[in-house]
Amino acid sequence: MAETRSISIVPGRGESLRAQIYEDLREKLRGGAIGPGDRLVDVSIARSLGVSRMPVREALTQLVSEGHLVSTTRGFALPELAPEDIADIFEVRRLLEPRAAANAARDLSEADLDRLEAAVASAEAAVAAGDVRLLAEANAVFRATWIASLRNTRLAGTIERFADQVHVVRRETLRDAGTRDIVLEGMRGIYAAFRARDALAAQDRMTRFMHDAEQSYARLNRGEDCQAIGETGLEAADG
Numbered sequence: 383m384a385e386t387r388s389i390s391i392v393p394g395r396g397e398s399l400r401a402q403i404y405e406d407l408r409e410k411l412r413g414g415a416i417g418p419g420d421r422l423v424d425v426s427i428a429r430s431l432g433v434s435r436m437p438v439r440e441a442l443t444q445l446v447s448e449g450h451l452v453s454t455t456r457g458f459a460l461p462e463l464a465p466e467d468i469a470d471i472f473e474v475r476r477l478l479e480p481r482a483a484a485n486a487a488r489d490l491s492e493a494d495l496d497r498l499e500a501a502v503a504s505a506e507a508a509v510a511a512g513d514v515r516l517l518a519e520a521n522a523v524f525r526a527t528w529i530a531s532l533r534n535t536r537l538a539g540t541i542e543r544f545a546d547q548v549h550v551v552r553r554e555t556l557r558d559a560g561t562r563d564i565v566l567e568g569m570r571g572i573y574a575a576f577r578a579r580d581a582l583a584a585q586d587r588m589t590r591f592m593h594d595a596e597q598s599y600a601r602l603n604r605g606e607d608c609q610a611i612g613e614t615g616l617e618a619a620d621g
Contacts, residue, residue, distance in 0.1 A: 399437035403427075404444055411450055411460075412522045412546060414515070421457040448543050474544045476592035482537055484585035486528045487576050497527045498573050502566075509566045514556045517565065524569055528576065 410416045424442055428435040442458045445451040451458045463471075490498070501524040508517035525545065532538040556562060568591055575583035 399433055400440045400444075403431070403433075403438055404441035407441060407445060408450070408546070409522075411445075412526075414518055416460065418460050418462075421454070421459055422451070423457040448546075450546060471544045472592070475541065476589075478537065478541055478544075479592060480585045480589040482532060482534075482541055483528070483572065483575075483588040484581040485534065485537075486531050487579050487581040487584040489531045489533050490528060490576055491531065494527055494531050495573075495577055498524055498576060501527065502569050502573050505566050505569050509562050512559070512562075514562075517562055518556055521565060521569065524573075528572075 407416070407422070416422070422442060424435050424438045428438045431438070442451060446453055446458065449461065452461045501520045504520035505517055505524070507513075508520055529538045529541055556565070568587075571587050572584060575587050
């Protein structure tokens with residue numbers, strides 16, 4: 383079972399136990415701390431946290447409803463996405479994210495831009511060190527920051543839901559050194575467009591990433607000898 387003891391439950395934090403457990407589990411899913419072989423059991427998680435089973439169960443059920451987990455006879459686990467599922471998810475992202483990136487160029491605060499700059503710096507350090515986990519974390523912070531800045535919260539929520547569903551693919555593709563370089567360059571380019579408040583450049587940059595992702599994934603699933611290219615496109619779309 384995946385490690386759960388590091389979840390931070392803070393009584394009186396202003397959020398329900400369910401919300402705190404949900405957010406911590408969601409962050410673990412994004413960062414790859416919960417893998418395909420892990421099983422999340424509500425009773426075990428509740429015991430490790432010293433809380434009742436109900437808020438844990440509610441948090442896990444919410445993650446199921448959003449497509450991040452599935453319920454099994456042995457607990458909750460990551461869904462097994464078929465190639466068609468991933469293609470559908472990336473179609474939704476291709477339709478939504480370029481326009482959202484343009485909006486973010488308008489909506490980002492100066493503090494947001496500083497966080498993006500710090501995330502790019504972390505990504506640079508991660509690529510230099512070949513640290514996959516650090517790069518995944520920096521990329522997650524980068525994405526979460528610009529998406530959270532959107533005034534259209536429905537758009538932000540939809541993007542997060544579909545983007546997070548492919549985090550297993552994202553983690554695996556980052557193992558490739560060439561992919562890591564492309565992810566870094568993508569983050570740099572998107573950040574530059576955001577910092578310049580250039581909505582058109584942000585939209586164009588994200589459109590290019592989405593196009594590359596679709597084309598690469600299509601080639602990969604036709605069985606052509608281009609796995610590295612396909613993986614690069616998928617992860618590059620995660621700026």
